[in-house]
């Protein structure tokens with residue numbers, strides 16, 4: 001049994017064949033899929049999809065990519081929704097900081113900090129997005145004394161950075177990155193992570209696996225990522241698979 005801990009199955013890239021993809025997932029043993037929130041505009045659609053496909057679990061949050069239209073009323077709307085969905089929402093996210101995109105950095109900091117505080121108020125774990133921003137994210141989590149944990153999605157970085165997140169109660173999201181031999185630092189880090197901190201994800205339709213650049217990524221690739229992970233690790237396959245599943249349940253809620 002598998003969980004895809006990070007999949008944007010609600011995005012329009014899946015409009016043509018979402019049902020078929022999810023059917024294929026179920027045949028491959030991918031029984032739960034976490035759908036992170038990215039923008040207020042998609043929340044209603046996420047809720048609707050989870051009613052149609054019971055294997056989907058929703059998180060809600062405002063992703064740094066989508067801050068172009070951001071204003072403070074968005075936070076109120078997010079808080080209102082979380083309040084309403086508090087019995088089923090798995091986390092607040094995905095939220096974070098991204099140094100590669102052109103969205104104003106101060107705006108990113110403000111939205112991120114406010115959402116970390118919100119997660120704390122609602123006692124919710126967080127799904128974190130990072131790009132060249134580990135130091136800033138870790139600093140804010142510590143400043144806010146945030147201790148509900150969550151998942152660092154699409155992890156890339158050193159063992160030292162991974163351990164800093166683990167110390168704060170986070171699991172490490174392992175995706176297509178590990179299929180690229182050039183991702184040496186990340187692959188080395190993942191070899192040594194505690195078994196209790198590893199979760200699988202695709203980030204579909206993004207983060208294509210090696211050899212599939214330019215092709216839509218899909219949650220059906222979870223077993224391929226697992227395969228790559230098991231070649232890096234020493235545990236028996238079954239033990240590793242079980243841990244990847246359990247760890248999602250342990251680091252998010254209502255999974």
Ligand SMILES: [Zn+2]
Nearest residue numbers: 006036094203
């Ligand atoms: Zn994502």
